[in-house]
Every structure is written in structure tokens, then in C-alpha cells.
Amino acid sequence: MAKTICIKSPGTVANLVCGFDILGMALNEPYDIMKLTLTDEPTVIIINKDNFNLPVEAERNVAGVVLLSVIEKMENKLGFEIEIEKHIKPGSGIGSSAASAAGAAVAANHLLGNIFSSEEVIQFAMNGEKLASGVKHADNIAPCIAGGISLIRSIYPLDIIAIDSPPLYVTVVHPQIEVRTSDARQILRKQVLLKDAIKQWGNIAGLVTGFLKQDYDLIGRSLEDVIIEPVRSILIPGFSEIKIKCKEAGALGGGISGSGPSIFMLSVDEKTAKATEKVMKEVYEKIGVDYYTYVTTINNKGVEII
Amino acid sequence: MAKTICIKSPGTVANLVCGFDILGMALNEPYDIMKLTLTDEPTVIIINKDNFNLPVEAERNVAGVVLLSVIEKMENKLGFEIEIEKHIKPGSGIGSSAASAAGAAVAANHLLGNIFSSEEVIQFAMNGEKLASGVKHADNIAPCIAGGISLIRSIYPLDIIAIDSPPLYVTVVHPQIEVRTSDARQILRKQVLLKDAIKQWGNIAGLVTGFLKQDYDLIGRSLEDVIIEPVRSILIPGFSEIKIKCKEAGALGGGISGSGPSIFMLSVDEKTAKATEKVMKEVYEKIGVDYYTYVTTINNKGVEII
Numbered sequence: 001m002a003k004t005i006c007i008k009s010p011g012t013v014a015n016l017v018c019g020f021d022i023l024g025m026a027l028n029e030p031y032d033i034m035k036l037t038l039t040d041e042p043t044v045i046i047i048n049k050d051n052f053n054l055p056v057e058a059e060r061n062v063a064g065v066v067l068l069s070v071i072e073k074m075e076n077k078l079g080f081e082i083e084i085e086k087h088i089k090p091g092s093g094i095g096s097s098a099a100s101a102a103g104a105a106v107a108a109n110h111l112l113g114n115i116f117s118s119e120e121v122i123q124f125a126m127n128g129e130k131l132a133s134g135v136k137h138a139d140n141i142a143p144c145i146a147g148g149i150s151l152i153r154s155i156y157p158l159d160i161i162a163i164d165s166p167p168l169y170v171t172v173v174h175p176q177i178e179v180r181t182s183d184a185r186q187i188l189r190k191q192v193l194l195k196d197a198i199k200q201w202g203n204i205a206g207l208v209t210g211f212l213k214q215d216y217d218l219i220g221r222s223l224e225d226v227i228i229e230p231v232r233s234i235l236i237p238g239f240s241e242i243k244i245k246c247k248e249a250g251a252l253g254g255g256i257s258g259s260g261p262s263i264f265m266l267s268v269d270e271k272t273a274k275a276t277e278k279v280m281k282e283v284y285e286k287i288g289v290d291y292y293t294y295v296t297t298i299n300n301k302g303v304e305i306i
Numbered sequence: 307m308a309k310t311i312c313i314k315s316p317g318t319v320a321n322l323v324c325g326f327d328i329l330g331m332a333l334n335e336p337y338d339i340m341k342l343t344l345t346d347e348p349t350v351i352i353i354n355k356d357n358f359n360l361p362v363e364a365e366r367n368v369a370g371v372v373l374l375s376v377i378e379k380m381e382n383k384l385g386f387e388i389e390i391e392k393h394i395k396p397g398s399g400i401g402s403s404a405a406s407a408a409g410a411a412v413a414a415n416h417l418l419g420n421i422f423s424s425e426e427v428i429q430f431a432m433n434g435e436k437l438a439s440g441v442k443h444a445d446n447i448a449p450c451i452a453g454g455i456s457l458i459r460s461i462y463p464l465d466i467i468a469i470d471s472p473p474l475y476v477t478v479v480h481p482q483i484e485v486r487t488s489d490a491r492q493i494l495r496k497q498v499l500l501k502d503a504i505k506q507w508g509n510i511a512g513l514v515t516g517f518l519k520q521d522y523d524l525i526g527r528s529l530e531d532v533i534i535e536p537v538r539s540i541l542i543p544g545f546s547e548i549k550i551k552c553k554e555a556g557a558l559g560g561g562i563s564g565s566g567p568s569i570f571m572l573s574v575d576e577k578t579a580k581a582t583e584k585v586m587k588e589v590y591e592k593i594g595v596d597y598y599t600y601v602t603t604i605n606n607k608g609v610e611i612i
Contacts, residue, residue, distance in 0.1 A: 022508040153512040154505075159527060161515055190500055197503040197533070199460070202328040204507045205514045206459040209467055212518045221465060227503070 009103030012095030098140030101128025223253030315409030318401030404446030407434025529559030
């Protein structure tokens with residue numbers, strides 16, 4: 001049994017427009033790299049190989065709490081040392097905590113000879129999400145582990161369904177502003193109009209059908225969120241201008257990635273995805289906000305051993 | 307060009323559990339029969355061949371208003387005589403008005419050499435639904451015309467998507483009580499909890515995926531309605547007992563058909579569908595409510611020329 005393993009853990013886009021809390025998608029870029037080593041003491045040693053200054057105390061580190069929960073479930077008391085090289089910026093809205101959590105859970109299970117089921121691995125990883133955002137959600141974790149697009153039909157009991165999709169390009173812009181997940185959650189109304197909810201479930205049914213039937217046009221028509229986006233987008237400067245102009249540039253549509261501040265757009269081809277990136281850059285240059293962009297595709301592998 | 311046409315127009319189940327207002331399904335039974343004849347006067351003559359005592363004044367008859375709206379759009383001013391033999395009881399919740407409306411619209415277009423587009427035919431038919439329930443909805447009309455399962459992603463603009471499904475048996479019970487569509491609509495709250503709406507869109511995404519991936523188990527798990535059913539089912543005696551016992555008998559699940567009072571259940575095979583029927587009968591025998599039952603399958607043809 002190998003004592004050390006290296007993995008790549010991908011960024012993810014959760015809350016796919018009308019798919020708030022239930023749909024997530026894995027990206028080929030950015031991704032984190034982690035090296036996990038089995039040790040003889042039932043403790044977790046964290047070594048950060050990046051400049052994000054994340055906590056090294058296991059109880060306060062996303063990957064750390066995941067590994068602690070793994071240790072708790074193990075029969076023979078081993079431990080872990082983990083080296084983390086994050087490229088997904090914490091707070092970007094593209095699944096930084098999920099990449100740490102899912103990467104640690106998958107790597108640990110692999111080192112232990114895959115003694116835990118996929119569901120248990122997801123449960124371990126969700127402990128990391130709980131630390132990061134206070135909520136055990138799986139809409140980043142599930143696609144991060146499995147790749148592709150995941151539908152989280154239910155959390156209790158956990159029911160995750162892979163949604164096949166046609167090839168899609170994803171353009172992401174991460175404006176360098178802070179939107180705290182807790183603020184993004186607090187701003188939402190607890191009640192919504194039934195007529196809006198009906199629109200939303202028409203769109204989510206359309207979106208899933210568009211993916212499964214490989215119908216790009218239907219995907220585009222269904223990428224509409226009448227409930228969350230109108231509220232949350234006010235926290236993101238330039239949001240509506242970017243959305244309108246990206247669609248004019250040919251993008252199928254898109255919206256807030258996770259709880260923001262990143263914005264993502266889906267396109268059928270690379271040329272359009274790059275034209276979309278250009279639009280995003282122009283808007284933030286004009287507003288004077290720093291940003292990163294990514295032009296990437298859907299990652300169909302999930303957490304990968306390298 | 308033929309001057310007379312005979313058609314069969316099928317019953318439909320709208321509001322497919324979590325698919326309130328957006329999903330409908332056509333049934334092989336019951337169905338209405340209509341005979342439409344082109345006449346030289348721009349009027350509509352209605353001849354009822356059943357005992358439902360529906361109005362014969364065109365403006366007050368569902369098929370009548372549909373045909374009047376067709377005449378209004380025609381260039382050369384012809385008219386129609388229609389003989390209607392309804393088998394779908396008005397007020398049953400299995401698309402009686404939609405069968406009249408869709409049947410009349412499709413038959414008229416056929417007699418006229420299909421000069422109107424499918425969307426125009428649906429628009430004509432929706433005039434009948436407006437007369438029947440006050441609302442232009444398409445979740446019975448669309449599957450009635452096209453057969454199978456229809457997703458109505460949006461009404462304005464009209465966006466209807468066919469959802470393929472695996473073979474399914476449908477058991478319907480129509481308890482002989484009156485639930486007025488307007489009451490069933492009024493009883494609904496205008497606002498719903500966001501957390502319930504999220505559950506509902508997880509289920510609708512699961513249901514559509516289950517149909518498209520032919521995953522019976524997923525269909526069953528997704529047939530859950532946390533918003534409409536808890537409110538409306540109180541108008542239907544025996545509802546929860548029927549639902550629990552039908553699932554115990556092996557049905558995948560089901561719920562209120564349209565706005566009730568009919569209840570439908572989906573099953574994988576005929577044997578289960580019949581066991582489900584037996585359960586329904588037993589419950590209404592015990593309560594002492596008269597009822598009709600149907601054991602049928604999904605109709606994949608829609609309105610059919612005979």
C-alpha cells in the first residue's frame with residue numbers, strides 16, 4: 001500500500017443559475033494540488049505550499065477537519081500529513097473549500113485502500129464545507145469528486161445524480177472584491193413568490209433536459225434565475241453589464257458562480273468563450289476592479305491522482 | 307380537401323407531482339371522440355353526443371371558443387360543425403377541457419390543410435382552457451396534442467419541450483366529488499419557503515432526469531411535492547391513505563392529477579398498476595365515495611385522426 005499520494009482537485013461552479021443549491025459543475029481550471037502521506041500518529045499535519053495563509057491547525061483548516069473525521073472513522077489509528085498547494089483562491093466562489101475538502105477525502109480513502117464508500121467520502125468532505133460556510137452542502141463537493149455536472153436532488157438522505165452534458169466552454173471572471181458567503185446567504189429572502197418558484201422549476205427542468213439532450217439552445221433559454229440572482233447580483237459590481245454583453249458576444253448564458261463574486265458564462269466553442277472573456281475584462285478595466293479570468297472546459301474526471 | 311374529420315383526444319395528467327404548472331402527460335384512456343365538419347358560414351354549431359349537458363352556445367363551450375378563435379384568424383370565412391362525444395368527465399382533473407380544446411384546434415387545422423403552426427394550434431387551444439379555468443395554461447394542452455410527457459418551460463413566450471420516458475403504467479382514480487379548479491387554485495399560498503422551493507426544484511430536476519435516463523428508481527424518489535400537495539390534498543378524501551398504500555403495493559409514486567380530485571399513480575408493470583387500482587378501490591369503498599378507475603399507459607400519439 002502506497003504511503004503517499006498526489007492529487008489534483010478541480011474548481012467547481014455551484015448554484016448553476018436556476019439550479020441554486022442543487023446543481024454544480026467541475027472545471028478543468030483552476031485546480032489545487034495536494035500531497036497526502038499516511039503517518040503513524042492519529043493526528044493531521046498541515047503544510048501550506050501557497051501564500052493564502054490558511055490555518056495550519058487541523059480543526060480550523062478545511063482539509064484538516066476532513067482528515068480528522070476520516071481518522072475518527074478508521075479502525076487502526078493512523079494519521080496524515082498533507083501538503084496543500086492551492087491555486088483556487090479562497091472566497092472566489094469557484095469551490096476553493098470544496099477542492100480542499102474533496103481532495104483530502106478522496107486522497108485519504110485512496111491511501112487507505114478505498115475502504116469507504118463514495119457516499120462516506122462525500123460525507124467526510126462535507127465536514128470541510130461545514131467549517132468553511134457553516135452549512136453541509138454538496139453542490140461543489142459532488143462535481144469536484146466525480147467531475148462533470150452533478151444534481152444534488154437531496155442532502156438528507158444524500159441523493160446525487162450525474163447529469164451528462166455536451167462539451168461546453170466555461171469563462172470565469174473573478175473580480176477581486178470580497179463577498180462573504182454568510183452575507184450572500186443572509187441577503188436572500190426566506191420566502192419566494194409561488195409564481196417565481198414555478199418559473200424557476202420550469203427553467204431547472206429545461207436546463208437539465210438541455211444538458212441530457214445536448215440541446216445548446218435549450219440550455220441557453222433555461223439559464224435564467226428569477227429568485228437568487230436578482231438579489232445577490234447587487235453585491236457584484238458590473239454584473240448585469242457583463243451578463244448582457246457576454247450574451248451579445250455569443251455566450252449561451254451564465255450567472256453568479258457559487259455565492260460570488262465570480263461570474264461564469266457557458267459557450268459552445270472556444271472562440272466565443274474568449275470573446276466572452278474579452279467582454280469581462282473590458283467591463284472590469286472600465287470599473288477599475290482587479291480581476292482574474294479563466295477560459296476552460298467542463299472537467300469530466302473530478303479529483304485525479306497524479 | 308376533406309370536409310369532415312374524426313379524432314380521438316386523450317385525457318391528460320397535469321401538475322405531475324413536483325412539476326406543478328410545468329409538466330403534463332397524455333393517457334391512453336379515457337379519451338373523447340369528436341367529428342368536425344367544415345361549413346360555409348363563419349359560425350360554430352355544437353352537437354353534444356354525451357350526457358354531460360355542456361353548453362351548446364359556442365362562446366360558452368370550450369371547443370366552441372377554440373373554433374371561434376380559429377375562424378377569427380382564417381382568411382376565407384368558413385365555419386365548423388362539431389359533434390362531441392366526451393368520455394372524460396368534466397371536473398375530473400384528467401384534462402377534460404384540454405381534450406375538447408386541443409381536439410378542436412388540431413382537427414380544425416387538419417381540415418384547413420394544416421395552415422397554422424403547432425404553436426398557433428396550442429394558442430387556439432389555450433383559449434379553451436382560459437374559458438374553462440380562467441387561466442391560459444398549456445400543461446394539459448401540450449401533451450394532449452403531442453402525446454407523451456411535455457415540459458412547459460415557459461408560457462410567455464411559449465416554450466414546450468418533449469420529455470421522453472420509459473414505458474409506464476398509470477392508474478387513475480376519480481372519486482365522484484367536486485373540487486372546483488378555482489377553489490384548488492385559491493387555496494394555494496402566494497408565497498412559499500425558499501427551502502421548500504429548493505427541494506421542489508431538486509425533485510423536478512430528478513424527475514426529468516429519471517424520465518430521460520429511463521431510471522425508474524429515480525422517478526420514484528423524485529415523485530415528491532412539498533408545496534402544492536400538502537395544501538390541495540386536504541380537499542381530496544382518502545388521499546394520504548391511498549398514496550401510502552399504493553406505494554406499499556409497488557407503485558413508483560404519484561399524486562393529485564391536475565387540480566384533482568383524481569389521483570394518479572405510476573407503475574413499472576401492469577400487475578403493479580392493477581394492484582394499485584385495487585388499493586384505490588378498497589379505500590373509496592371503505593369511505594363510501596363513488597369512483598371510477600382507469601389502468602392505462604402513457605399515450606405517445608396525442609390527438610389522433612380516426
